[in-house]
């Protein structure tokens with residue numbers, strides 16, 4: 584494998600971080616010929632800040648190009664899953680009813696459904712019999728007579744397993760080098776990056792540096808003298824039940840709670856009340872209230888307690904859109920930052936691999952970093 588690496592003509596790329604985004608980048612870039620080193624301070628995908636609900640969907644995403652990116656994102660996850668294996672992708676779609684408004688994005692549920700239909704999404708209104716086949720663990724009585732909608736093209740991801748499987752496959756099959764170390768900063772000389780400085784003092788030399796370090800990305804980018812336009816850290820929490828007989832197949836978006844399987848009979852539960860709290864801010868009353876709302880829909884959860892309260896951190900670009908492409912001022916610094924990186928990491932990684940090889944990638948144009956610095960156009 585080492586001789587294979589030496590023969591490769593591709594650029595030396597160092598990726599900082601091996602969450603869903605960094606692992607996907609490392610795999611795709613190495614597969615397309617780059618000589619990739621990943622610097623990760625923790626186990627891949629296992630940083631406490633990476634905790635996530637990991638629902639993959641194109642719901643309520645606009646404009647059309649952003650919706651299409653999310654549609655392609657599921658296909659990219661399926662491609663990645665079939666290449667690396669590991670059982671981390673679960674394509675069961677989502678079920679919504681009432682206002683479906685458990686997340687902060689679902690203000691206009693009906694409008695979102697109609698827009699998605701107009702853009703070609705398959706959205707079905709299952710009968711009660713069909714509902715029992717789609718989600719056997721859901722109590723249909725708990726819907727209170729409301730008709731659910733099922734969006735079959737959607738998934739949830741076991742994100743830790745994903746990051747681990749993808750990085751492992753990159754190392755095994757495509758010569759990715761994995762350094763378990765903390766990156767202290769990005770080294771530059773004469774306006775271009777030269778490498779990544781590790782906390783022990785070593786420098787990993789690089790032609791291109793990509794910072795995929797989640798909440799730490801902005802500070803690492805600043806060390807190269809560049810600015811990553813992400814907003815401050817946004818926490819979010821959810822509950823994970825103890826093992827139960829419940830094994831949800833879909834992501835269930837009920838009026839007060841969202842739920843999905845977390846494997847082994849565990850159910851992950853989110854709600855709008857939890858969605859902006861840190862894990863340590865979730866008190867016993869909120870736990871009880873959330874659990875009751877979940878149990879009302881999933882009888883198999885009655886008598887089952889909470890095993891963990893998890894809290895993650897969202898890193899969201901200033902305008903909510905991914906930031907992807909070369910830094911306008913620092914040569915060799917290539918930005919890849921996005922919210923919903925479980926969803927968008929693999930599709931962006933495919934595009935970045937093409938971009939780095941000089942191929943045209945029209946779908947990336949709305950997301951270039953220069954949008955923040957370009958002078959306003961004359962009218």
Ligand SMILES: Cc1cc2nc3c(=O)[nH]c(=O)nc-3n(C[C@H](O)[C@H](O)[C@H](O)COP(=O)(O)OP(=O)(O)OC[C@H]3O[C@@H](n4cnc5c(N)ncnc54)[C@H](O)[C@@H]3O)c2cc1C
Pocket residue numbers: 599600601602603604605622623624625626627628629630632633634635636637638639764765766767795796797798799803817818819820821858894895896897898921922923924925926927
């Ligand atoms: C409550 C909540 C719900 C969410 N729901 C969804 C959802 O439904 N769908 C979805 O797609 N996304 C969702 N997200 C967002 C998603 O979890 C994140 O976008 C994703 O985890 C970010 O992945 P990443 O690889 O960019 O960063 P991270 O997962 O944060 O990984 C960054 C990695 O960089 C490493 N690192 C950091 N600093 C250094 C350093 N100095 N040196 C070396 N390594 C370093 C860390 O250890 C870590 O492994 C949610 C987030 C939250 C908080």
